[in-house]
Amino acid sequence: MKRRVVITGVGTVNPLGNCVSDTWEGICAGKSGIAHITKFDTSDLKTKIAGEVKNFDPLSFVTSKEVRRFDDFIIYALASAEMALDDAGLIIDNRNSDRIGIILGSGIGGITTIEREKEALMKAGPKKISPFMIPGALANLAAGTVAIKFGTRGPISCAVTACSAGNNAIGDAFRTIAYGFADVMISGGTESAVSPLAVAAFNAMRAISTRNDNPEAASRPFDRNRDGFIMSDGCGIVILEELSFALDRGATIYAEVSGFGSTCDAYHIAAPPPGHPGAVRSMQLALQEAGMDPSDIDYINAHGTSTALNDRYEIEAIKKVFGDHSRKLAVSSTKSMTGHLLGAAGGLEAIFSVKSIDDGIIPPTINLDNPDPECDLDLIPDTMRKQDIRTVMSNTFGFGGANAVLVFKKFEE
């Protein structure tokens, strides 16, 4: 029998803040976390802006030794997991650790570490390569390191489905609990890909914005003048629990996870096909698992990357799935404020989804000055809206044609 799964804890570091409350305050105020890149010299790069994590003190969460040996995407995961577990009030010990697992997504893993070590190789030879290069850079080592730190001995995995990795992770974690393989899962995604190599590579694909003169206005999903996405760093982690396990320990419940849809376009390595049928099917499958009709959805946290193709086709897909109801529900892209955290996007947007339900607030889409005529839905321009939210759909689509959609609903016994 399928078991019910709820979310009981959330934790994040991202361009808007280094905890959930600061981040959510920024989202509700319609603030942008995008600025000029400070981590490295951008003189030779076409794109000089990104969403970096700011004023983050890793030593509040890890030792100086761990800072030295782990890539930032792992440090962000350790910090976010600690905050999420604290928020859930969950103590992991020998009695429950075999039934607690972890699935974290990451799009690129430790690319900064790989770049640094490659430089050492070219400059000083193989003897100068750090023994921590491989464990510091493997995408699954965020999950592995969090498991070591908190002692989770249940299932472990890592979704590496580019920009849908966070949702693929949470979707798999949801089913791991639903079908009885674990009682608690730590899940979400983490990323630290703002590096010279990755910026240059996304520039080569013409995928990211070059609006260097106005960083805060650069991420403009659904706007006529959008010119690509904005790379961002950070992590979003949620604690998923089997309902009776959560109730028995008196946990506070944010929302219930009720459906997951996963499909592939099987079309192109990076671009979605016209009309995005893979996105249509993933939304339909998520609704089907949730046992909902399209008209049951109140709000869609869109993938909304601010690229020409994604935004147009995503809206087209939403219209196809929701028909007349697409004019009634609310759609917004929080990436307009956070930028695109790639493999961490689904993790962070799951937090926004459950906060929307918990607080009765629909986050805005900022920078929507001239809506694209083809993006003619209720996109919550500029200012958040207070409204009772019972159900949220969160969309993510990734390179490789991966589509992963989650449905959350207000918890009722």
Add this chain to the structure above:
Amino acid sequence: MTVEEQVKNIIMEQLNVTEEECLPEAKFIDDLGADSLDLVELIMAMEDHFGLEIADEELAQISTIKDVIDYITSKQST
């Protein structure tokens, strides 16, 4: 700074241990909590700092702080 002080500073930084823990007889793995990867990194830091190369076959002789100090002192006097 003496060789001993320099070695201890590197160990404290690399292994995140206190000066009090850095006794001459302290063993890297048993007493200072290092694993095999920590040791590789520690040796690399020593090589960088003192501008020398420790051959793999010589590594087997090194297990305590005193071993490192003696090794470096002997290399520097030759």
